Amino acid sequence: MKTDVIIIGGGAAGMTAAIFAAREGRKVCVIEHRSEPGKKLLQTGNGKCNLTHENVCAGDYLKPGRCSWRGAQAFGREDVLSGVLGKAFQVFGYRETIIFFESIGIPVRNKGGYIYPYSGTALSVRNALWDEMKRLGVMIMTDTEPEISFEKGMFKVLTVTKKKADGKEYTEKKEITGEKLILATGLKAAPGTGSDGSGIEIAKGLGLKINRVxxxxxxxxxxxxxxKPASGVRHICRSTMYADGEEAFKETGEVQFTDDGISGIPVFNMSRFASAALDDGGSVIAILDLLPDFSSEECYDFIDKNYERMKDRKLISFFGGLLxxxxxxxxxxxxxxxxxxKVSETGADQMKGLIGICxxxxxxxxxxxxxxxAQVCSGGVDISDIDPSTMEVKKFPGLYVAGELADVDGPCGGFNLQWAWTSGAIAGENC
Ligand SMILES: Cc1cc2nc3c(=O)[nH]c(=O)nc-3n(C[C@H](O)[C@H](O)[C@H](O)COP(=O)(O)OP(=O)(O)OC[C@H]3O[C@@H](n4cnc5c(N)ncnc54)[C@H](O)[C@@H]3O)c2cc1C
Known part of the structure; x- marks a missing residue:
C-alpha cells in the first residue's frame, strides 16, 4: 500500500501531526503498537489533561535559567534548544494551540495560567483528536508493530498487526510505503502506555543521534x-537542590512525602536536574524549608511567645499550628x-535545633x-539535527521527529504536551 505520510506512534504528537498533514490534503497512515491511540494522554493531569500553559515560552524548557550548576550547562545545548524552541513556538505556540483545540471541539479553561479542556477530562481531548483523524480519513493501524527501512527515496514499513476473529488470534502482515515518515514514538516514560523505548531503536536504526535518556x-x-514517618503528608515547602555542593534548583510548592523519599510538583521539577547529576555520579542534596513563610527569628519568637502557656504540651502539639x-x-x-x-523537658538548644531542621x-x-x-524523559533525538521550522531531520530529507522523542523536556504544567502539539503540528503541516 502506498501513502504520502507514515506516522509511527499515535500519541499526542503523532495524532496532531496526522491531523495537520491530512488537513494539508496528504494521505496519512498512523501506526500505533498499542490497542488504541493516546493511552498516555488519558493519564495526563490526573485524568484532566493540563494541555498547556498560557505563558509558555522557550525559556521554560531550559535548565541554566533556573540552575547555575555545571551539570545543566554540560548539556551544552542551551543555545541550540533556545533557538529551536523559540522558532517552533513562533510558528505554533500557545495561541495556535488554543485555536487548534477549539477547531476540534475542545474549548479550554484557564486555571491560574494552567490550561485544561473545559470538560476537565483528558478523555475528551483524546477522543476529539481521534475523531478528527477519522473525519479526515487518516488510516489508523493499532496493535501494529512496524519494521522500517529506507530504499530509493521511499520509506518502507513492514507491519505486523495482531488481529482476532472467531475468538482466535492471528497476525496480518502488510507493506506500506511513503515518501515522508514522522517518528512520534515518545521515549520510555510510563512504558505501559506504549512508549517502551522501541522508538529509540528505530531512530538509531535510521542513523539519528540519541542523547542520554x-x-x-x-x-x-x-x-x-x-x-517514612511523614509518608502521605503534603506540605508547602521551599525546596532547594544542590548537586556536588552547588545550588542547582529552587522552587516553592507542595511536596508530598513518601515511604522512601519525596514527590510532588516541585520535586518532579527538581528531578529533571537530579536525575542527570546522579547519573553523572554526583552527590545530590535536597534542602526543604518546611516553614517558608517564616524566618528563623519569627519561629524563635513563636516559641518565646507561647512557651509559658504551652510548656506542658508535647512538641507535636506545640508546633501543631505550623506543621x-x-x-x-x-x-x-x-x-x-x-x-x-514535653516542651518543658526540651532544652532551648533542642527547640532551636528543631527550628533549624524545619x-x-x-x-x-x-x-x-x-x-x-516518570511522566517524561530527558534526552532523545539531538535537536541540533532537526530544523525547527519543519521538524525535518537536516541530514535526512523526508524524515521528521515530533514530541518527546526529540530531546526537549519541560517542567510540570502543560509544557510537555505543548511541545507535543507544537512539534506535531509543525511536522504534519510541513511533511
Ligand atoms: C501520568 C502522566 C501525566 C502527565 N501529565 C501531563 C500534563 O498534564 N501536561 C503535560 O504537558 N504533560 C503531561 N505528561 C507528559 C505528556 O503526556 C507527554 O509529554 C506526551 O504524552 C508526549 O507525547 P508523545 O506523543 O511525544 O509521546 P507519547 O504520548 O508517549 O506517545 C507515543 C506513542 O507512540 C507509540 N509507540 C511507541 N513506540 C512505538 C513503536 N515502535 N511502534 C508503534 N507505536 C509506538 C506509543 O504506544 C504511544 O501511543 C504526563 C505524563 C504522564 C505519564
Missing part, C-alpha cells in the same frame, strides 16, 4: 527511612528528638525513580 518528572528516593504532626515527627527524628517529648531539612537524594514512574 533519563527519567524526568519523577519522584526521588532519599536518605534511608527519613521520610502536620507526622512531618514534625519525621523532622524531629532526624535529630534524634521525639515529637512526643527551616532546612537536609535529605540526601539517593536515586530518581525509574521510567515506569
Amino acid at each position: 533519563l527519567p524526568a518528572l519523577v519522584k526521588l528516593k532519599c536518605s534511608d527511612g527519613l521520610c 502536620p504532626g507526622k512531618l514534625l515527627t519525621a523532622a524531629a527524628r532526624s535529630i534524634s528528638l521525639s515529637s512526643e517529648k 527551616k532546612g531539612w537536609k535529605l540526601e537524594v539517593l536515586q530518581a525513580h525509574g521510567f515506569e514512574a
Whole structure:
C-alpha cells in the first residue's frame, strides 16, 4: 500500500501531526503498537489533561535559567534548544494551540495560567483528536508493530498487526510505503502506555543521534527511612537542590512525602536536574524549608511567645499550628528528638535545633525513580539535527521527529504536551 505520510506512534504528537498533514490534503497512515491511540494522554493531569500553559515560552524548557550548576550547562545545548524552541513556538505556540483545540471541539479553561479542556477530562481531548483523524480519513493501524527501512527515496514499513476473529488470534502482515515518515514514538516514560523505548531503536536504526535518556518528572528516593514517618503528608515547602555542593534548583510548592523519599510538583521539577547529576555520579542534596513563610527569628519568637502557656504540651502539639504532626515527627527524628517529648523537658538548644531542621531539612537524594514512574524523559533525538521550522531531520530529507522523542523536556504544567502539539503540528503541516 502506498501513502504520502507514515506516522509511527499515535500519541499526542503523532495524532496532531496526522491531523495537520491530512488537513494539508496528504494521505496519512498512523501506526500505533498499542490497542488504541493516546493511552498516555488519558493519564495526563490526573485524568484532566493540563494541555498547556498560557505563558509558555522557550525559556521554560531550559535548565541554566533556573540552575547555575555545571551539570545543566554540560548539556551544552542551551543555545541550540533556545533557538529551536523559540522558532517552533513562533510558528505554533500557545495561541495556535488554543485555536487548534477549539477547531476540534475542545474549548479550554484557564486555571491560574494552567490550561485544561473545559470538560476537565483528558478523555475528551483524546477522543476529539481521534475523531478528527477519522473525519479526515487518516488510516489508523493499532496493535501494529512496524519494521522500517529506507530504499530509493521511499520509506518502507513492514507491519505486523495482531488481529482476532472467531475468538482466535492471528497476525496480518502488510507493506506500506511513503515518501515522508514522522517518528512520534515518545521515549520510555510510563512504558505501559506504549512508549517502551522501541522508538529509540528505530531512530538509531535510521542513523539519528540519541542523547542520554533519563527519567524526568519523577519522584526521588532519599536518605534511608527519613521520610517514612511523614509518608502521605503534603506540605508547602521551599525546596532547594544542590548537586556536588552547588545550588542547582529552587522552587516553592507542595511536596508530598513518601515511604522512601519525596514527590510532588516541585520535586518532579527538581528531578529533571537530579536525575542527570546522579547519573553523572554526583552527590545530590535536597534542602526543604518546611516553614517558608517564616524566618528563623519569627519561629524563635513563636516559641518565646507561647512557651509559658504551652510548656506542658508535647512538641507535636506545640508546633501543631505550623506543621502536620507526622512531618514534625519525621523532622524531629532526624535529630534524634521525639515529637512526643514535653516542651518543658526540651532544652532551648533542642527547640532551636528543631527550628533549624524545619527551616532546612537536609535529605540526601539517593536515586530518581525509574521510567515506569516518570511522566517524561530527558534526552532523545539531538535537536541540533532537526530544523525547527519543519521538524525535518537536516541530514535526512523526508524524515521528521515530533514530541518527546526529540530531546526537549519541560517542567510540570502543560509544557510537555505543548511541545507535543507544537512539534506535531509543525511536522504534519510541513511533511
Ligand atoms: C501520568 C502522566 C501525566 C502527565 N501529565 C501531563 C500534563 O498534564 N501536561 C503535560 O504537558 N504533560 C503531561 N505528561 C507528559 C505528556 O503526556 C507527554 O509529554 C506526551 O504524552 C508526549 O507525547 P508523545 O506523543 O511525544 O509521546 P507519547 O504520548 O508517549 O506517545 C507515543 C506513542 O507512540 C507509540 N509507540 C511507541 N513506540 C512505538 C513503536 N515502535 N511502534 C508503534 N507505536 C509506538 C506509543 O504506544 C504511544 O501511543 C504526563 C505524563 C504522564 C505519564
